[in-house]
Amino acid sequence: MITAQRKPMEEIFQSVERFGKILLLGCNECVTVCHAGGRKEVAMLASALRMGRLKQGSPLAVDELTLERQCDPEYAEELALAIDKYDAVCSMACGCGVQTIAGRYQGLPVLPMVNTTFMGASERQGVWAERCAGCGDCVLGLTGGICPVARCSKRLFNGPCGGSSKGKCEISPEVDCAWQLIWDRLKQLGQTELYTRIMEPKDWRTARDGGPRRIVREDMAI
Amino acid sequence: MKSDSNLERVLAAGHFAVTGELGPPRGANLETIKEKAAHLKGMVDAVNVTDNQTAVVRMASWAVSLVIKEMGLEPNYQMVCRDRNRLAMQSDILGASALGITTMLCLSGDHPSFGDHPQAANVHDIDSIQLIKMVSTMCEQGRFLSGGEIDTPPHMFVGAAANPFGDPFELRALRLAKKVAAGADFIQTQCIYDFPRFTEFMRQAHDMGLTEKTKILAGVTPLKSAGMARYMANKVPGMSVPAEVVKRIADQPKDKQAEEGIKLLCEQVEQLKTIPGVAGVHLMAIEWEHRVPEIVERAGLLPRPQL
Ligand code: SF4
Numbered sequence: 140m141i142t143a144q145r146k147p148m149e150e151i152f153q154s155v156e157r158f159g160k161i162l163l164l165g166c167n168e169c170v171t172v173c174h175a176g177g178r179k180e181v182a183m184l185a186s187a188l189r190m191g192r193l194k195q196g197s198p199l200a201v202d203e204l205t206l207e208r209q210c211d212p213e214y215a216e217e218l219a220l221a222i223d224k225y226d227a228v229c230s231m232a233c234g235c236g237v238q239t240i241a242g243r244y245q246g247l248p249v250l251p252m253v254n255t256t257f258m259g260a261s262e263r264q265g266v267w268a269e270r271c272a273g274c275g276d277c278v279l280g281l282t283g284g285i286c287p288v289a290r291c292s293k294r295l296f297n298g299p300c301g302g303s304s305k306g307k308c309e310i311s312p313e314v315d316c317a318w319q320l321i322w323d324r325l326k327q328l329g330q331t332e333l334y335t336r337i338m339e340p341k342d343w344r345t346a347r348d349g350g351p352r353r354i355v356r357e358d359m360a361i
Numbered sequence: 362m363k364s365d366s367n368l369e370r371v372l373a374a375g376h377f378a379v380t381g382e383l384g385p386p387r388g389a390n391l392e393t394i395k396e397k398a399a400h401l402k403g404m405v406d407a408v409n410v411t412d413n414q415t416a417v418v419r420m421a422s423w424a425v426s427l428v429i430k431e432m433g434l435e436p437n438y439q440m441v442c443r444d445r446n447r448l449a450m451q452s453d454i455l456g457a458s459a460l461g462i463t464t465m466l467c468l469s470g471d472h473p474s475f476g477d478h479p480q481a482a483n484v485h486d487i488d489s490i491q492l493i494k495m496v497s498t499m500c501e502q503g504r505f506l507s508g509g510e511i512d513t514p515p516h517m518f519v520g521a522a523a524n525p526f527g528d529p530f531e532l533r534a535l536r537l538a539k540k541v542a543a544g545a546d547f548i549q550t551q552c553i554y555d556f557p558r559f560t561e562f563m564r565q566a567h568d569m570g571l572t573e574k575t576k577i578l579a580g581v582t583p584l585k586s587a588g589m590a591r592y593m594a595n596k597v598p599g600m601s602v603p604a605e606v607v608k609r610i611a612d613q614p615k616d617k618q619a620e621e622g623i624k625l626l627c628e629q630v631e632q633l634k635t636i637p638g639v640a641g642v643h644l645m646a647i648e649w650e651h652r653v654p655e656i657v658e659r660a661g662l663l664p665r666p667q668l
């Protein structure tokens with residue numbers, strides 16, 4: 140899933156300073172799962188904003204709404220009738236959701252309330268970690284199911300570098316060395332011969348370096 | 362000979378090679394380069410010129426390489442994968458070769474978080490093994506990484522680094538094998554204090570036939586003080602300094618610690634000469650260039666062959 144974290148309160152207060160009535164808009168997908176921008180977080184941020192602004196002597200009216208999926212134009216349509224009431228939409232969805240709303244309601248400021256962070260998975264309750272960088276040409280089948288692009292700090296394809304120490308990455312004792320994990324798993328799978336092959340330079344065109352990407356599925360188009 | 366490299370000639374003639382190191386200045390300053398280089402002249406067969414070492418901005422390694430080349434030293438032009446993509450790397454290699462740089466060292470590079478611009482984009486378009494292969498292909502097949510033809514191919518004696526003390530240990534010789542397969546003509550290792558582990562690494566490399574295909578120079582660094590020994594032991598990732606080494610330096614009074622460090626280094630060089638497959642030493646006297654003449658003299662590494 141896509142993970143996100145709520146922006147610092149100070150930044151949020153500053154960004155809504157000039158508004159009197161906003162719609163705080165959550166999303167029921169990834170940001171709900173990672174507790175950044177679902178119904179619950181919308182409610183919490185809404186009361187914090189109301190209280191804060193009341194204290195400052197310039198009350199802010201905040202309506203709350205959480206869409207099924209903010210990155211889907213079909214759900215974005217749900218706002219059409221009420222949208223004119225607001226000075227701005229403050230979105231708690233990931234960057235994809237924010238842009239879908241902004242694209243649909245061109246005349247209205249749409250502001251991000253979270254920092255979209257990475258594509259990751261839950262490691263344990265309350266901890267999420269990066270797992271995929273969306274490189275567009277997946278090599279997990281060659282690397283024991285551990286991603287060298289997202290999980291090696293130098294995205295090495297023929298690691299580990301000399302800084303790998305006791306299973307940890309040179310950048311921090313908190314970060315696992317991806318190549319230690321890859322090697323351990325290759326051994327477990329009896330695939331160590333995969334390591335001995337030189338992995339060739341990656342074609343980064345399938346990643347962001349080739350320009351903004353699109354997927355067009357003629358078979359799905361209506 | 363595949364290049365005009367002095368280091369290649371020295372190694373090919375079977376001499377025990379010695380390479381040194383010079384860190385470029387943090388400014389547009391030629392004087393400190395010249396001063397450091399003067400200490401190294403005639404003392405080593407080639408001088409590594411570091412490339413934004415520890416991710417701190419310094420003068421370009423190709424520029425400093427040219428300066429010391431004009432002074433009559435042989436630069437070993439270092440290039441890391443952290444700061445440049447494949448376009449910039451290949452154009453720099455062409456420029457370096459055209460201007461007479463003959464020896465280069467291909468490295469991953471320390472992570473930007475260690476340096477003075479932790480905000481920097483961390484490029485790694487290709488990795489160090491892919492870089493070795495790219496340079497070798499440029500030189501030997503006259504082709505860019507894209508496959509396109511190079512009108513006048515560069516000539517380089519291609520080096521790589523190896524760290525026998527990184528983990529997992531069982532991968533260290535295998536990774537060396539990949540570097541050799543990619544085209545590494547010579548290898549310089551991380552500084553060695555842990556001899557049992559280094560000897561085991563060399564045994565594996567030797568058994569795999571790697572010491573016949575590449576020349577391995579063992580890294581040595583004089584310990585200047587007990588503080589430095591402790592720092593190397595505890596703070597540098599992928600470095601192994603046994604407790605008895607730290608103790609040996611720390612047991613000396615402060616003003617005798619540097620002397621003990623040099624003594625230790627001389628003993629290490631003697632020991633390295635006896636390990637099968639060690640073709641020379643790479644002396645990293647960090648900010649201690651002025652002591653290099655004394656160190657190589659006392660380690661019995663002079664005179665350097667003139668070929
Ligand atoms: S190889 Fe690419 S697609 Fe596969 S997990 Fe890694 S970044 Fe994602």
Ligand code: SF4
Nearest residue numbers: 291300308309316317
């Ligand atoms: S220590 Fe491991 S994860 Fe970190 S940069 Fe090196 S190979 Fe990658």
